[in-house]
Amino acid sequence: MSNFDSAALARQAVAARKLAYAPYSRFLVGAALMAEDGSVYLGGNIENAAYSVCNCAERTALFKAVSEGARRFAAIAVAGGAEGTPEDALPFCTPCGVCRQALYEFGGDELPVVLAYGDGQHKMMKLSELLPLGFGPKDLA
Numbered sequence: 001m002s003n004f005d006s007a008a009l010a011r012q013a014v015a016a017r018k019l020a021y022a023p024y025s026r027f028l029v030g031a032a033l034m035a036e037d038g039s040v041y042l043g044g045n046i047e048n049a050a051y052s053v054c055n056c057a058e059r060t061a062l063f064k065a066v067s068e069g070a071r072r073f074a075a076i077a078v079a080g081g082a083e084g085t086p087e088d089a090l091p092f093c094t095p096c097g098v099c100r101q102a103l104y105e106f107g108g109d110e111l112p113v114v115l116a117y118g119d120g121q122h123k124m125m126k127l128s129e130l131l132p133l134g135f136g137p138k139d140l141a
């Protein structure tokens, strides 16, 4: 795994929950995606009255980064919980399947995924643990 400060990235994901636009679910998610050059892209979930076009925090951060030229990433941190949940009481929140696939395109099996929860705690997993046998660019080569 890459060398980065997982606790700091987890804190950035928690703070990124403030960027969420989630008037329907009132479940605020934040993501902090670190590119290989150390740049960090933040994202919140973005909901819509037409529910099917909602976008998760992870993909918000990913699409921001990719649209600005980043292609490889050191890690992503994610934090989520119902609106009003104190930061020190956030539940364990994992990326949805769509986000796991989107991240796989640019991070592959080894991308560290930092799951922030509770009082400054986090669990670090590899993307391959969340998306075993992922389908990616290698499969089309």
Ligand SMILES: [Zn+2]
Pocket: 056, 057, 058, 059, 095, 096, 097, 098, 099, 100
């Ligand atoms: Zn998602």
